Amino acid sequence: MGVNANTNAANRKVYVKVPASTANLGPGFDTLGMALDLYEWIEMGFAEQTKIHLFGDQVEGIATDKTNLIYKVAQLVFEKAGVQHPELEIAMYSDIPLTRGLGSSAAAIVGGLAAANALIGSPLSDDTLFQLATELEDHPDNVGASLFGGLVVAFWDGQRAEYIRVEPDERLEVLVAIPHFQLATEKARHVLPREQSLTNAVFNVGHSSVLVAALCTGRLDMIPRAMKDALHQPYRAALVPGLAKILAEATDHGALGVALSGAGPTMLALVDRSSSRKAELEQFLLDTLATEQIEATLLWLNPDRGGVQVLTHFDAGCTLIENIKGDVRG
Numbered sequence: 214m215g216v217n218a219n220t221n222a223a224n225r226k227v228y229v230k231v232p233a234s235t236a237n238l239g240p241g242f243d244t245l246g247m248a249l250d251l252y253e254w255i256e257m258g259f260a261e262q263t264k265i266h267l268f269g270d271q272v273e274g275i276a277t278d279k280t281n282l283i284y285k286v287a288q289l290v291f292e293k294a295g296v297q298h299p300e301l302e303i304a305m306y307s308d309i310p311l312t313r314g315l316g317s318s319a320a321a322i323v324g325g326l327a328a329a330n331a332l333i334g335s336p337l338s339d340d341t342l343f344q345l346a347t348e349l350e351d352h353p354d355n356v357g358a359s360l361f362g363g364l365v366v367a368f369w370d371g372q373r374a375e376y377i378r379v380e381p382d383e384r385l386e387v388l389v390a391i392p393h394f395q396l397a398t399e400k401a402r403h404v405l406p407r408e409q410s411l412t413n414a415v416f417n418v419g420h421s422s423v424l425v426a427a428l429c430t431g432r433l434d435m436i437p438r439a440m441k442d443a444l445h446q447p448y449r450a451a452l453v454p455g456l457a458k459i460l461a462e463a464t465d466h467g468a469l470g471v472a473l474s475g476a477g478p479t480m481l482a483l484v485d486r487s488s489s490r491k492a493e494l495e496q497f498l499l500d501t502l503a504t505e506q507i508e509a510t511l512l513w514l515n516p517d518r519g520g521v522q523v524l525t526h527f528d529a530g531c532t533l534i535e536n537i538k539g540d541v542r543g
């Protein structure tokens with residue numbers, strides 16, 4: 214993660230760019246995440262009175278007072294570092310849709326932690342930020358991907374989170390179908406059984422192990438067989454019309470593998486970027502969802518490789534939104 218840490222000036226501001234992520238990649242329930250090139254930008258500075266400004270289409274319902282998630286995680290960083298900065302000015306612009314399974318909450322947590330840490334000279338290590346983020350999000354795969362970029366293979370035992378970052382294969386491209394309805398992780402988690410059979414456990418351990426090995430060794434040919442899950446997708450299919458058919462048939466239409474992204478409702482296909490069947494896959498997804506009267510937006514994305522970035526090139530005289538318009542989004 215790139216960090217700019219050189220001054221404690223009262224008027225200092227930091228700018229952070231943090232990627233979206235997909236969690237539960239196939240059989241990797243709560244363990245396998247990948248960062249995606251869809252971003253949220255956060256500007257944070259000290260203030261006399263807290264102000265939170267939100268920009269973009271993806272901010273409906275987000276709090277603009279001290280209950281805001283970014284404000285709250287910033288205060289956790291200050292507490293951990295033994296400093297007090299109760300008043301902050303925060304601006305946020307996001308292209309990551311809320312409650313769709315693309316890691317919006319993880320991006321807010323990671324972005325808030327990284328911005329607050331940079332603002333006070335980066336006393337906390339990347340590992341400390343990862344531990345804090347995992348505790349807040351409750352699972353390490355989204356937050357690990359947003360922090361470190363690439364593919365993150367992780368577990369959390371309730372005490373510590375551990376991870377290994379894997380560089381995504383250059384040939385991998387991602388197609389997401391984002392339904393126009395929200396599905397909160399809390400609700401999608403509620404439909405899962407508290408206990409699972411040994412058969413399901415063995416199924417996921419085997420498939421997840423082979424999927425990770427395939428992703429580490431460039432065995433894209435193994436993805437269609439390995440990217441299957443028995444722990445959460447079968448239960449969540451009832452919440453996402455069209456999901457069962459898409460899981461069963463997308464590989465017949467050019468996908469290497471397909472999964473519910475995070476807790477859904479977004480569905481994600483891994484695709485070989487040289488495939489000649491991209492239009493066929495798009496049509497299959499749209500037709501399947503239309504049959505279920507589900508409107509959805511399709512987006513072609515790439516794995517993000519850098520994770521959260523503290524940006525150093527912004528002109529301190531500009532607001533976040535001016536910078537985004539001028540520099541980031543062209």
Ligand SMILES: Nc1ncnc2c1ncn2[C@@H]1O[C@H](COP(=O)(O)OP(=O)(O)OP(=O)(O)O)[C@@H](O)[C@H]1O
Binds near residue numbers: 312314318399475
């Ligand atoms: N930038 C943000 N600032 C403040 N709160 C946010 C921000 N982004 C997300 N949130 C909070 O996180 C909630 C969404 O979290 P949730 O875990 O349900 O979905 P998700 O993170 O988009 O999907 P998933 O975890 O399945 O990938 C939002 O309703 C909002 O309360």
Ligand SMILES: N[C@@H](CCO)C(=O)O
Binds near residue numbers: 236237242243352
């Ligand atoms: N791993 C989480 C989703 C990511 O927030 C779940 O499936 O409930």
